[in-house]
Amino acid sequence: MTTLASIRNLTVTYRRDGTEVVALKSISLDIAASERLAIIGESGSGKSTLALAIAGLLPASARIEGHIDWFLGSTGKAGAKAPPSVLPDISPSRGEIAPSSLSSPIANVAGDEATAKLPISPLEGEMSGRTEGGLIERNPQKSLAKPSQPPFLGRDIGFVFQDPSASLDPVMAIGKQIAEVARTHLGLTWPQAYAKAKHLLERVRLPDPDSALRAFPHQLSGGQKQRVAIAAAIAAGPKLLIADEATSALDTIVQAEIVALIRRLVTEDGMTLLFINHDIALAAELAERIAVFRHGRLVELGTTAQIIGAPAEPYTRALLDAHIGLDAKPLLNRAGLHP
Amino acid sequence: MSLLAVSNLTKRYRRGGKSITAVDDVSFHVDPGETLALAGPSGSGKSTIARLVLRLIEPDAGRIEFEGSDFLALSGATLRARRARLQMVFQDPLAAFNPRATVAHVLDDPLRIHDIASRAERPRRIAALLERVGLTADLAPRAIHEISGGQRQRVAIARAIATKPSLIVLDEAVSALDVSVRREILDLLLDLQHQEKIAYLLISHDLGVIRSVAHRIVLLDAGRIAESGNTRAVIDAPQSAIGKALLAAAPRLNRTAQDPT
Numbered sequence: 001m002t003t004l005a006s007i008r009n010l011t012v013t014y015r016r017d018g019t020e021v022v023a024l025k026s027i028s029l030d031i032a033a034s035e036r037l038a039i040i041g042e043s044g045s046g047k048s049t050l051a052l053a054i055a056g057l058l059p060a061s062a063r064i065e066g067h068i069d070w071f072l073g074s075t076g077k078a079g080a081k082a083p084p085s086v087l088p089d090i091s092p093s094r095g096e097i098a099p100s101s102l103s104s105p106i107a108n109v110a111g112d113e114a115t116a117k118l119p120i121s122p123l124e125g126e127m128s129g130r131t132e133g134g135l136i137e138r139n140p141q142k143s144l145a146k147p148s149q150p151p152f153l154g155r156d157i158g159f160v161f162q163d164p165s166a167s168l169d170p171v172m173a174i175g176k177q178i179a180e181v182a183r184t185h186l187g188l189t190w191p192q193a194y195a196k197a198k199h200l201l202e203r204v205r206l207p208d209p210d211s212a213l214r215a216f217p218h219q220l221s222g223g224q225k226q227r228v229a230i231a232a233a234i235a236a237g238p239k240l241l242i243a244d245e246a247t248s249a250l251d252t253i254v255q256a257e258i259v260a261l262i263r264r265l266v267t268e269d270g271m272t273l274l275f276i277n278h279d280i281a282l283a284a285e286l287a288e289r290i291a292v293f294r295h296g297r298l299v300e301l302g303t304t305a306q307i308i309g310a311p312a313e314p315y316t317r318a319l320l321d322a323h324i325g326l327d328a329k330p331l332l333n334r335a336g337l338h339p
Numbered sequence: 340m341s342l343l344a345v346s347n348l349t350k351r352y353r354r355g356g357k358s359i360t361a362v363d364d365v366s367f368h369v370d371p372g373e374t375l376a377l378a379g380p381s382g383s384g385k386s387t388i389a390r391l392v393l394r395l396i397e398p399d400a401g402r403i404e405f406e407g408s409d410f411l412a413l414s415g416a417t418l419r420a421r422r423a424r425l426q427m428v429f430q431d432p433l434a435a436f437n438p439r440a441t442v443a444h445v446l447d448d449p450l451r452i453h454d455i456a457s458r459a460e461r462p463r464r465i466a467a468l469l470e471r472v473g474l475t476a477d478l479a480p481r482a483i484h485e486i487s488g489g490q491r492q493r494v495a496i497a498r499a500i501a502t503k504p505s506l507i508v509l510d511e512a513v514s515a516l517d518v519s520v521r522r523e524i525l526d527l528l529l530d531l532q533h534q535e536k537i538a539y540l541l542i543s544h545d546l547g548v549i550r551s552v553a554h555r556i557v558l559l560d561a562g563r564i565a566e567s568g569n570t571r572a573v574i575d576a577p578q579s580a581i582g583k584a585l586l587a588a589a590p591r592l593n594r595t596a597q598d599p600t
Contacts, residue, residue: 042517042518042519251380252546256588279518281591308592322521323518324522325547326546326547326586326591328550331552
């Protein structure tokens, strides 16, 4: 198993009305290259915070401890150019989640004078008062070995959100929205980028890609908009695709189509998939491994067969029991109301 | 006699000069104390039917009979009085309520508007309603935005039953809830149905939930009824194309070895 990203002791704290809310507590998790990993949890479990942390999208006010090591391989390939200033505040390279090297594990840092300058304190919960804004540029550290540069959102990570209407620009033709990603991250010319956009619309099976290039989001259905959002997310050929409740606002039939589409694209391109969802049954249909989150903690992690067939934790079992499937015993009988 | 009888209901919308038939000649009935599910994909017309039945919008054609009278002919004070018998719970109670209102305020409104209890008596009635839906009276002074999603949906149900309705329209009322909370809310709804003989018109896209709680189902596709009948008969062996597609798309949990059932 090749690791794509290694998350260590990740703790994320939000500040709200003067009080601190810990959204993620000391999460350690390895994401394997080319795997389909589902993150499951109810509201407040921290699953979306994890997705945002991995993508480097956490708000500046969030306090982040721990680190994520990336093993992206050769990302700076010829022709690819880093986005200049397009996404300055949402790239993990800004140090919100600092690229840490294996040569500087927390233990080595402890006692070091540099400690106070690092966002990771060896003392749990002990943060310097200078974290105001949540942003501390880490001292650049020389990476001795494997960990690669942090990923660029858009180039190395594609992100699909729940509501495609909110993630697409309502007044830009969808062809341009997809082409823009390809142009920015792959260094293509506009005509090349448009050709790529058309090809992507074919890949996400949007009917009539030629006219769809010129369509605006409001002219598409919810499912079609999500297909466009997926096309934009994969336009630069990311290593990792994050789908955060990407099918939750869609009806059952469209949801099944989008899940099938994600599965096909991920397989064809050898992408790693992080599938964030509240529906354990849906996750089980798509993922090879499932991580169950609750109240900001990782409760259980295992293969889909283990989690569904032989859950070790009571909470996982409770989640499975609460699922009302098509083979469930009708609740009507229990209430004395006969169908 | 049916509690609610809908016949030949039609509703058209105009969009960009084109007329779209959202509900096309739909007829169904709901008996006292039963749950009828309306299911179908987005755009099938199920929510439009709910809004027509509640008279939040007016139909282009058709007839709605509720408790033996022509519901569409009612207006003014008679409509208001009859509305007490026909309540609703929506998907998102935060959107349905004033978020800054207190729980007590939300429950006080129907008691006052429908003249159910005197001002002096209302606090006691509010406490009783909260207890009826599994909450405690000390929740009354809290603001709607402060309480959890599950508590909020219980308050929405308490408000719905405050006027002693014979029918409650549940428009995706459990769809946005966490699975563990969803189960509790369904249990509460079934308990209320059992105790108070309330009928439900359940709008949902979740066949698992429908199969679990509804007596009969009407499957809609593009504004028309594709199929209807006993819930388990329809869901276990759908005959219509849309029924088969919905069933095929429903996520399944294959719990092997460890599953005792």
